[in-house]
Amino acid sequence: MIVTTTAAARPEHVLRGLAVRQVRRGGLVVTAVCACMSALVVVGYRSEALDPAALAALARNPAIRTLFGEPVALDQAGGFTVWRTSVVLAVLLGVWTMLTATRITRGEEDAGRWNLLLSGRITLPEAVRQHLGVLAVVPVLVGAATAVAMIAAGVDATGSLLHGTGLAAVGLFFVAVGGVTAQLFVSRSESNGVAAAVLVVGLLMRMVGDGVPALAWLRWLSPFGLMALTRPFDTNRGLPVSVLAFAAVLLMALAGRLAARRDVGAAILATPGSRPARTTLLGSVPAFAVRRTMRPLAAWSAGIGAYFLLLGLIAQSMTEFLAGNPEFASMAAQAGFPALGTVEGYAATLYALLAVPVGVFVAVRLAATAADENARRLTLLLAAPVTRARLLGAEAAAAGCAALVLITVAGIAMWAGTATVHAGLAPGDALAGAWNVTPVVLLCLGAAVLALGWAPRAVAAIGALPAAGGFLWQVVADSIDAPTWTRALSPFTHLAAVPSTAPAWPAASVMAGIAAAGVIVGTIGYRRRDLSA
Amino acid sequence: MGVSALRTENLSKRYGRLLALDGLSLDVAAGEVFGFLGPNGAGKSTTIRLLLGLARPTSGRAWIFDTDAADVAAAHRRLAYVPADVALWPRMTGAEVLDLLARVGPGTDTAYRDELIQRFALDVSKPAGTYSTGNRQKVALVAAFATRAPLLVLDEPTSGLDPLMELQFRQAVGVARDNGQTVFLSSHQLAEVEAVCDRVGILRAGELVEVASVAQLRRLHHTDVAATFPGTPPDLAGVQGVDGLHEDGATSVRFTLSGSPAAALRALADADVTTIVVREQSLEEIFLAYYGHNAR
Numbered sequence: 034m035i036v037t038t039t040a041a042a043r044p045e046h047v048l049r050g051l052a053v054r055q056v057r058r059g060g061l062v063v064t065a066v067c068a069c070m071s072a073l074v075v076v077g078y079r080s081e082a083l084d085p086a087a088l089a090a091l092a093r094n095p096a097i098r099t100l101f102g103e104p105v106a107l108d109q110a111g112g113f114t115v116w117r118t119s120v121v122l123a124v125l126l127g128v129w130t131m132l133t134a135t136r137i138t139r140g141e142e143d144a145g146r147w148n149l150l151l152s153g154r155i156t157l158p159e160a161v162r163q164h165l166g167v168l169a170v171v172p173v174l175v176g177a178a179t180a181v182a183m184i185a186a187g188v189d190a191t192g193s194l195l196h197g198t199g200l201a202a203v204g205l206f207f208v209a210v211g212g213v214t215a216q217l218f219v220s221r222s223e224s225n226g227v228a229a230a231v232l233v234v235g236l237l238m239r240m241v242g243d244g245v246p247a248l249a250w251l252r253w254l255s256p257f258g259l260m261a262l263t264r265p266f267d268t269n270r271g272l273p274v275s276v277l278a279f280a281a282v283l284l285m286a287l288a289g290r291l292a293a294r295r296d297v298g299a300a301i302l303a304t305p306g307s308r309p310a311r312t313t314l315l316g317s318v319p320a321f322a323v324r325r326t327m328r329p330l331a332a333w334s335a336g337i338g339a340y341f342l343l344l345g346l347i348a349q350s351m352t353e354f355l356a357g358n359p360e361f362a363s364m365a366a367q368a369g370f371p372a373l374g375t376v377e378g379y380a381a382t383l384y385a386l387l388a389v390p391v392g393v394f395v396a397v398r399l400a401a402t403a404a405d406e407n408a409r410r411l412t413l414l415l416a417a418p419v420t421r422a423r424l425l426g427a428e429a430a431a432a433g434c435a436a437l438v439l440i441t442v443a444g445i446a447m448w449a450g451t452a453t454v455h456a457g458l459a460p461g462d463a464l465a466g467a468w469n470v471t472p473v474v475l476l477c478l479g480a481a482v483l484a485l486g487w488a489p490r491a492v493a494a495i496g497a498l499p500a501a502g503g504f505l506w507q508v509v510a511d512s513i514d515a516p517t518w519t520r521a522l523s524p525f526t527h528l529a530a531v532p533s534t535a536p537a538w539p540a541a542s543v544m545a546g547i548a549a550a551g552v553i554v555g556t557i558g559y560r561r562r563d564l565s566a
Numbered sequence: 567m568g569v570s571a572l573r574t575e576n577l578s579k580r581y582g583r584l585l586a587l588d589g590l591s592l593d594v595a596a597g598e599v600f601g602f603l604g605p606n607g608a609g610k611s612t613t614i615r616l617l618l619g620l621a622r623p624t625s626g627r628a629w630i631f632d633t634d635a636a637d638v639a640a641a642h643r644r645l646a647y648v649p650a651d652v653a654l655w656p657r658m659t660g661a662e663v664l665d666l667l668a669r670v671g672p673g674t675d676t677a678y679r680d681e682l683i684q685r686f687a688l689d690v691s692k693p694a695g696t697y698s699t700g701n702r703q704k705v706a707l708v709a710a711f712a713t714r715a716p717l718l719v720l721d722e723p724t725s726g727l728d729p730l731m732e733l734q735f736r737q738a739v740g741v742a743r744d745n746g747q748t749v750f751l752s753s754h755q756l757a758e759v760e761a762v763c764d765r766v767g768i769l770r771a772g773e774l775v776e777v778a779s780v781a782q783l784r785r786l787h788h789t790d791v792a793a794t795f796p797g798t799p800p801d802l803a804g805v806q807g808v809d810g811l812h813e814d815g816a817t818s819v820r821f822t823l824s825g826s827p828a829a830a831l832r833a834l835a836d837a838d839v840t841t842i843v844v845r846e847q848s849l850e851e852i853f854l855a856y857y858g859h860n861a862r
Contacts, residue, residue: 219695220656307691310661316669325655409653413663413706416618416647416719417670420639563621 044155045163051150052167055137060171063129067122067175067200068182074117075186078110087360096351099244099343105267111188112266115196120239122200123257126175127207127232130168134211135224137164142298143221151297161292165212165285172204192266195274199260202277206256207232209284216291219300226332233336240343256280318419322431326398330435333394337387337439338446344383345450348458352379376456380447380466381530385504388470388525391439392477392500398432399481400493407489407565421560429482429552436474440467462532469531472544473500473524479551486558489565499524569631571596571717571748572617577626579612586612588772589626594750596631596716599743601763601780602752609772610752611650614721617750618647630717643672646710650722650752652702656695660688660705667709679712685734700726711738717748724758736762789827792843793834794818800837805829 085108091097092104102120106112138161141147151157180197184190210231214224239258242251252258253276262273291301314324355362356374373379402425405411414424444467451458481496488495507523520526527540572594579587587609594600604610615621617628619638628635631644654663664683668674683690686704694702703726710718724732739762742749753759759766760780768776792814793799799819802808806829811821823830823844834842 304657304693304695306696307689308659308693309691310659310665312662312665315662315666318670321666321670405655409649409651410655412620412649412653413647413667413709414670415620415638416642416645416649417667418639418642418672419670423639561622563615 044153045159048155048160048163049167052137052164055164056133056168056171059129059133060168060174063126063171064175064178067126068178070122071114071118071179072182072186074114075110075183075188078113087358090354090358091361094350094354095244095246096347096354099240099347100351102239102261103243105264106192109188109192109266110186111183111192111196114183114188115192115265119196119200119260120236120257122179123203123260124232124236126172126200126204127256128229130172130204131207131211131228131232132225133171134165134168134208135215135221135228137168138212139215139218139224140221143219147297156293157295157297158289158292161212161216162289165208165288169205169208169285172201172208175204176201189266191269195263195269195271196265199263199265199274199277202274202281203256203260205281206277206284209281209288212288213284213291216288216295217301219298219302219304230332230336233339237339237343244347318414318424319427319430321414322427323434325401326431326435329394329398329401330438333390333439334442337390338442341383341387341443341446342450345447345452345456345458346454348376348379348447348451349454349456352376352456375533376451376458377462377466377533378530380451380458380463381469381533384443384447384466384470384531385525385528387440387443387467388473388528389500389504391436391443391470391474393497394439395432395436395474395477396481396493396496396500398435399428399478399485399496402428403485403489403492409565411564415564421564422556425482425485425556425559429478432481433475433478436478437468437471440470440474443467458532465536466532469528469536472541472548473503473528475545475548476500476503476524476551479548479555482555483551483558484555486555486560486562489562569596570594570629571598571631572600572629572750573632574613574617574628575626577613577616577628578624579609579616579621580624585772587616590769590772590774592767592774592777594748596748597743597746598765599739599749599751599763601759601766602750602769603754603756603759603766604769605754607771608769610754610769611721612772613769614647614719614750614752617719618642618645644715645717645719646672646713646715648703648706648710648718648720648723650725652699652706654694654697654702654705657693659693660690660697660701663694663705664690664709664712668712671709672713672715674709674712675714676712679708682708682711682738685738686731698726700728700731703727704731707735707738711742714745715747717750718742719750719752721752722754723751724753724755732758788822788824790820790845791823791830792818792820792845793839794841795837796840800833802830802833805833 088104088107091107097104102116104116107116141150147157147160151160176197176199178197179200180190180193183193183196207228211224211228214228214231215221218224218227235255235257238251238255239261242249242255242258243261252262253273256277259273259277263270295301314320314327352374362374373382402411411424415421441464444464447467448458448460448463451463476499477496480499481492484492484495503523503525507520507525510520510523524544527537527544529535529537529540570593572592574590574592577587577590577592578585590609590613602610602613612621616623617630617635619636619641622636630641633641633644635641658666664679668676668679686708688701688704688708690705694705697705703723707720707723710720724735727735736758739749739751749762751759751763763780765777765779767774768778788809795817797817799813799817802811802819802821807823807825807827808830809822809824811819814820821830
């Protein structure tokens with residue numbers, strides 16, 4: 034007899050297969066980036082030799098500790114690699130695991146795809162546990178690959194393994210954080226927002242804990258702090274990473290428990306049943322765009338403001354250190370951070386970093402417009418007498434103006450920080466330096482509008498490219514001493530070091546012109562194409 | 567002929583190799599309630615997306631009251647729309663959504679809107695994220711019916727509503743008709759279309775195969791009948807209205823009935839029928855039968 038029914042596979046296998054399909058590509062990219070970057074820095078270290086006395090001065094400086102973490106074992110390739118890469122890689126891995134955790138659980142549920150899945154033999158807590166369990170394999174893989182890459186590049190196995198374990202533990206922690214917030218909140222965006230807040234607060238606690246000896250205990254409360262406290266290639270402590278892994282396991286168990294206590298499509302923190310209507314900013318399409326930008330703007334302002342306030346607070350210490358240690362000043366100049374010895378030069382250098390989060394903010398806002406279109410939320414608006422150009426114009430203008438607010442917030446925060454420590458940065462200079470990154474942000478806006486018109490699935494990636502991609506491009510070009518024309522591809526190369534020098538108006542005009550062209554071509558595409566609404 | 571509320575000329579839409587709509591020419595008169603029928607995937611929603619300017623036609627044109635449908639700023643001042651699958655911003659309450667749509671829309675009768683909210687029993691103080699499919703649909707229906715727009719375009723507007731609410735919907739369509747508004751109702755619910763529409767258009771695989779009044783559409787109706795008898799079934803061949811006759815075992819028959827059932831019922835009664843099951847054909851079956859006839 035021929036059996037025509039599908040063999041009754043065990044549901045957990047099917048679930049795991051489904052989860053693997055959703056995480057494998059991103060997981061491989063993150064693993065490759067972490068392993069390759071660690072190995073490259075190990076290999077690159079041998080060509081440099083550092084004076085031990087200067088290294089000791091470096092390790093004592095609170096500003097250096099705040100920005101880059103506590104420098105330990107810098108006289109070894111492994112220690113130096115951990116110091117240079119651990120924060121960047123931990124943040125990268127943390128952001129990816131957190132976003133992926135909410136995407137494959139709350140995101141799928143939000144889109145209604147889990148209704149069908151959970152109508153079978155699979156229960157909600159089981160689905161949550163299996164998805165988080167599969168995702169948890171990625172940070173373990175990342176940690177293992179990083180350790181193996183570093184050992185292969187020729188550094189000590191114990192330190193490498195401990196560093197890999199620390200990285201894995203941070204990743205696991207954020208898988209669990211994303212998993213818990215996905216149970217607490219009813220929408221994916223809220224879950225992401227709260228998980229991102231945990232990440233930013235953790236990062237700021239690590240920075241303050243490293244910079245202020247009296248608050249060093251704060252590091253025990255931060256995943257990034259715990260990772261740093263393991264001190265690979267130095268004292269090789271296992272306790273902090275055990276604490277972090279234990280916290281991750283507890284949170285993971287909590288996510289499963291919370292999932293068992295709620296309904297499919299609902300959340301632990303219920304949305305308030307009824308409330309009076311708030312009708313401000315509903316009168317027109319531009320007003321409505323502003324209304325939807327307010328909440329994200331407030332959250333991003335808080336994060337960016339806190340970061341630049343902290344940078345302002347350490348300005349004095351940093352500039353004095355570099356003025357007193359010309360060896361590091363010249364090293365910093367070679368690494369693309371010239372003139373860190375004056376407060377204006379310091380501000381100009383760190384303001385360039387501002388373009389990255391603000392550019393990403395603009396890209397994310399226009400990606401939200403694309404998501405609204407894709408989810409058909411724009412249909413009712415577009416069935417009103419509202420042209421597409423007007424809708425797009427309103428969305429882009431709201432995102433652009435919000436970006437200017439963010440930039441201004443960063444300028445004011447930096448000034449407030451420097452004023453507190455009497456570092457002598459004039460308020461006008463502080464604002465001019467912050468506004469100097471506007472052309473890069475405009476490029477992001479132009480790229481995002483272009484993508485919305487012609488490649489609406491890739492708005493976030495294409496929109497963030499000029500800022501995030503341009504920044505990485507410049508860092509890589511600086512490290513490998515690339516020819517000038519390749520450097521010129523990064524918009525950061527064309528930013529003047531305001532406020533220590535005058536703004537580069539011609540370059541800014543060219544970037545604004547390219548951005549305008551992107552907006553025009555994108556608008557043409559957006560008016561011509563079929564909407565998925 | 568009077569004013570056209572909605573007119574298309576050779577409207578076609580191609581998605582890659584799929585011809586979703588093939589040369590649709592349609593004219594809906596002002597004040598008419600027009601039903602737009604067709605099975606899933608026939609091209610009903612594609613037609614509406616083209617009429618609203620959400621998608622661009624591959625060829626052909628469309629007009630809303632003699633305004634080119636592509637000129638949405640002008641055309642949409644004269645229409646209101648209810649999508650098949652209503653998506654709302656989850657954190658906004660129903661009242662906020664209605665307020666937004668009234669302020670950007672073609673003008674709203676707020677008193678009638680409040681009445682509609684009562685009639686559809688919609689709790690507008692709740693965030694849209696807590697609404698069921700039917701409640702989201704009610705928000706869009708209230709917003710559309712409360713406008714004074716001369717054309718209402720409704721895409722499967724009652725798929726999520728319970729029978730009580732469907733009754734409210736039919737009443738609201740009646741009020742719109744009395745106000746002289748034109749209603750373009752896309753649906754695959756034959757009963758609903760029969761109840762409210764003056765004329766219907768039937769779409770199949772991207773082509774308009776029929777435009778007829780509801781009276782003409784009724785002729786498409788067949789009824790399935792199954793009957794059992796104590797002994798051998800009578801010979802029903804040739805009885806008026808009986809078609810598709812076949813024996814179903816030794817003591818039972820099945821056939822389809824169209825037109826008046828009197829002759830068939832007399833024949834059955836004479837044969838001392840034990841059980842009889844009469845079932846109205848579904849729209850799908852009618853369509854299949856209808857398309858089968860046309861194909862021949």
